[in-house]
Amino acid sequence: MTGAVLRLDEVGKSYQTGTLHVDALRGIDLAIDEGEYVAIMGPSGSGKSTLMHILGCLDTPTSGSYRLVGVDVGELSEDELAQVRNRLIGFVFQQFNLLAHLTALRNVELPLAYAGVPGEQRRRRALAALDRVGLADRVDHRPRELSGGQQQRVAIARALVTDPALILADEPTGNLDSRSTRDVLALFDELHDQGRTIVLITHEEEVAAEAQRVLRIHDGELRTPAVSR
Numbered sequence: 593m594t595g596a597v598l599r600l601d602e603v604g605k606s607y608q609t610g611t612l613h614v615d616a617l618r619g620i621d622l623a624i625d626e627g628e629y630v631a632i633m634g635p636s637g638s639g640k641s642t643l644m645h646i647l648g649c650l651d652t653p654t655s656g657s658y659r660l661v662g663v664d665v666g667e668l669s670e671d672e673l674a675q676v677r678n679r680l681i682g683f684v685f686q687q688f689n690l691l692a693h694l695t696a697l698r699n700v701e702l703p704l705a706y707a708g709v710p711g712e713q714r715r716r717r718a719l720a721a722l723d724r725v726g727l728a729d730r731v732d733h734r735p736r737e738l739s740g741g742q743q744q745r746v747a748i749a750r751a752l753v754t755d756p757a758l759i760l761a762d763e764p765t766g767n768l769d770s771r772s773t774r775d776v777l778a779l780f781d782e783l784h785d786q787g788r789t790i791v792l793i794t795h796e797e798e799v800a801a802e803a804q805r806v807l808r809i810h811d812g813e814l815r816t817p818a819v820s821r
């Protein structure tokens with residue numbers, strides 16, 4: 593199957609804090625196809641996190657529509673949004689967000705546990721995902737027993753294990769040294785080659801340069817025409 597994984601039409605997001613009204617996103621039109629690797633860049637306060645939260649179904653637009661694999665996200669209840677997040681999206685964060693008391697294997701099993709996948713299948717799929725990111729020999733390590741780069745690879749395994757329609761990465765190399773950054777970018781590159789759909793937020797030009805398409809956001813508006821190269 594090919595076609596749009598996600599589509600935003602005239603998406604706006606505004607916040608009202610006391611008497612202050614902020615239009616964090618304005619008139620965002622965006623379609624991302626299956627298998628695309630897209631970077632989103634923009635200065636601080638430009639709306640990157642707001643856009644990421646909407647793409648990740650952590651928040652809903654105040655105007656316009658967002659469809660993810662054909663589902664109109666604006667129509668969903670909180671429970672349905674949580675299900676969409678669990679089933680369709682793999683998240684990778686700057687701070688890794690691993691649970692400190694769980695081994696790498698248990699961390700990667702978690703989204704499958706939430707999805708109700710039985711124990712033996714969970715273990716098998718988590719081991720395969722950890723092998724996929726080159727950590728087959730670290731499955732019983734806890735996060736503090738792993739380097740930053742290894743922790744981020746565990747987080748990528750956790751994002752992959754549910755076979756999501758979309759991988760969303762928010763500053764995934766923001767806390768990594770240059771060597772780990774290269775490892776993580778090489779991994780995203782391989783995942784892209786294997787047909788994964790990836791959206792990544794970054795401040796760094798050299799990270800964005802790895803993507804197939806770079807979108808720039810300023811004051812809540814997308815500036816670059818959405819053309820693939």
Ligand code: ADP
Binds near residue numbers: 615636
């Ligand atoms: P970025 O991630 O690019 O730094 P954000 O998406 O976090 O930008 O913020 C965009 C704008 O929206 C900023 O002006 C910010 O102050 C405002 N904003 C973000 N989140 C909230 C919120 N929860 N309540 C009120 N204003 C917010």
Ligand code: MG
Binds near residue numbers: 640641642
């Ligand atoms: Mg931000």
